[in-house]
Amino acid sequence: MTTPRIAFIGAGNMAASLIGGMRAQGVGAESIRASDRGAEQREKISAQYGIDVFASNAEAINGVDVIVLSIKPQAMKEVCLDLAPHIKDGQLIVSIAAGISSASLANWLGERAIVRCMPNTPALLRQGVSGLYANPQVSAEQRQQAEQLLSAVGLALWLDEEHLIDAVTAVSGSGPAYFFLLIEAMTAAGEKLGLPRETAEKLTQQTALGAAQMAIASDVDAAELRRRVTSPAGTTEAAIKTFQAGGFEALVDAALNAAAQRSAELAEQLGK
Ligand SMILES: NC(=O)C1=CN([C@@H]2O[C@H](COP(=O)(O)OP(=O)(O)OC[C@H]3O[C@@H](n4cnc5c(N)ncnc54)[C@H](O)[C@@H]3O)[C@@H](O)[C@H]2O)C=CC1
Numbered sequence: 001m002t003t004p005r006i007a008f009i010g011a012g013n014m015a016a017s018l019i020g021g022m023r024a025q026g027v028g029a030e031s032i033r034a035s036d037r038g039a040e041q042r043e044k045i046s047a048q049y050g051i052d053v054f055a056s057n058a059e060a061i062n063g064v065d066v067i068v069l070s071i072k073p074q075a076m077k078e079v080c081l082d083l084a085p086h087i088k089d090g091q092l093i094v095s096i097a098a099g100i101s102s103a104s105l106a107n108w109l110g111e112r113a114i115v116r117c118m119p120n121t122p123a124l125l126r127q128g129v130s131g132l133y134a135n136p137q138v139s140a141e142q143r144q145q146a147e148q149l150l151s152a153v154g155l156a157l158w159l160d161e162e163h164l165i166d167a168v169t170a171v172s173g174s175g176p177a178y179f180f181l182l183i184e185a186m187t188a189a190g191e192k193l194g195l196p197r198e199t200a201e202k203l204t205q206q207t208a209l210g211a212a213q214m215a216i217a218s219d220v221d222a223a224e225l226r227r228r229v230t231s232p233a234g235t236t237e238a239a240i241k242t243f244q245a246g247g248f249e250a251l252v253d254a255a256l257n258a259a260a261q262r263s264a265e266l267a268e269q270l271g272k
């Protein structure tokens with residue numbers, strides 16, 4: 001496959017992660033361009049990755065194969081309506097915005113090949129994971145182009161149905177924040193138990209990393225790995241029983257449901 005030319009509309013955090021991932025994989029700066037309404041943002045991304053930058057979104061998409069919409073969901077309608085007359089047949093639209101459906105995008109941009117994705121912030125370290133949905137207009141080559149883009153920053157997993165993007169948003173899009181919350185809480189509890197803050201923090205962070213790596217590398221599931229840490233009548237059992245008495249699983253279930261519901265609500269509010 002020849003390297004597609006890609007334009008990013010909105011050169012913020014997520015765009016910078018994706019551009020950084022592609023550059024690290026050897027994609028040439030000449031294949032990537034970005035537009036942003038902020039001069040500072042344009043200068044920063046241009047200096048960091050050596051790509052051409054534009055103040056005009058319409059200019060940025062001229063002649064590219066893939067247009068990545070990487071602005072905030074609230075800005076999406078206005079940006080799409082402005083871009084619509086400048087989009088050419090054959091250009092693939094990739095949206096990374098939370099809560100904007102492909103049907104809304106098609107309303108604003110016309111019937112086009114659209115891939116909707118939900119990445120997450122560990123993309124910054126190329127440790128991200130994304131769910132991707134392609135509408136029926138997307139060709140096999142365009143699917144590959146979208147996958148190449150997202151897999152430059154981590155795992156890219158295709159979904160057969162668009163509504164599952166709400167679930168991906170709840171699990172992995174917002175997910176880093178849940179683990180950060182657990183890290184915060186464990187660090188604070190460790191400190192209360194007498195550890196210096198920095199030690200409690202390092203113990204917690206390295207434990208999170210080690211547990212994730214074990215879960216990925218293991219041929220048994222997380223429940224079995226947990227059982228192997230949990231000696232009968234031991235210390236882990238005391239902690240796990242306390243978590244479960246507090247309704248841990250039900251709380252996680254309710255939290256993810258709230259996130260998925262919010263994703264659907266955003267689509268309803270912002271998609272009109
Ligand atoms: N932050 C996260 O954890 C995740 C974010 N997303 C999605 O990624 C998208 C981008 O998020 P971030 O990079 O965090 O936001 P950000 O605020 O860092 O970047 C957005 C950029 O768009 C620019 N911009 C705003 N209006 C514009 C316009 N009319 N024309 C051109 N540029 C314009 C801003 O100046 C800014 O640099 C959002 O839609 C969000 O839903 C998706 C997954 C995870």
Ligand SMILES: O=C(O)[C@@H]1CCC=N1
Nearest residue numbers: 098169172173174175
């Ligand atoms: O909180 C949000 O709405 C965005 C989408 C996923 C992560 N951050």
